[in-house]
Amino acid sequence: MFDDRSPIYRQIADQVKDDVLRGVLGAGQQVMSTNQYAAHYRINPATAAKAFQQLVDEGVIYKRRGVGMFVADGARDRLRTERRERFFTEVVGPMLAEAHALGIPVADIVAHLQRHDPPGDSR
Known part of the structure; x- marks a missing residue:
């Protein structure tokens, strides 16, 4: 463990x-x-x-x-809020910076994510 x-x-x-x-x-x-x-x-x-x-x-x-x-x-709600904030800071922020450096428009990222979003998962 x-x-x-x-x-x-x-x-x-x-x-x-x-x-x-x-x-x-x-x-x-x-x-x-x-x-x-x-x-x-x-x-x-x-x-x-x-x-x-x-x-x-x-x-x-x-x-x-x-x-x-x-x-x-x-x-649970407090932990979820903290983890979401950390997710955007530690994962999404650097991803967007890399996408910008590569010339990938945000709309392309959104479209890609929507294609890979599991059905019924609208959390």
């Missing part, structure tokens, strides 16, 4: 965020405890705790003392 591209705690936090975005974890749903997560993935509990603290700080999950960690209301 883990690779060398970034610290394990970030990979854990990213996985939880991905689960929230995909609807695997819904608002109000309890997530594994740090100890359960550490045991399941055979990692140091402090690493799992650091990931979960990051998620709390970002408002993705919240703690209920003595009960556990839960997905925050609105977390």
Whole structure:
């Protein structure tokens, strides 16, 4: 599950965020405890705790003392908004700059995307 591209705690936090975005974890749903997560993935509990603290700080999950960690209301929408903004900044912006350098009109890009848009996918 883990690779060398970034610290394990970030990979854990990213996985939880991905689960929230995909609807695997819904608002109000309890997530594994740090100890359960550490045991399941055979990692140091402090690493799992650091990931979960990051998620709390970002408002993705919240703690209920003595009960556990839960997905925050609105977390999916906030994550989607953040990812969309990052997509336009990190993917679309550089793509448009490259298209401009190559003399590709934006209309050609739009037409190409529309030809490859999966049917019924109007998110």
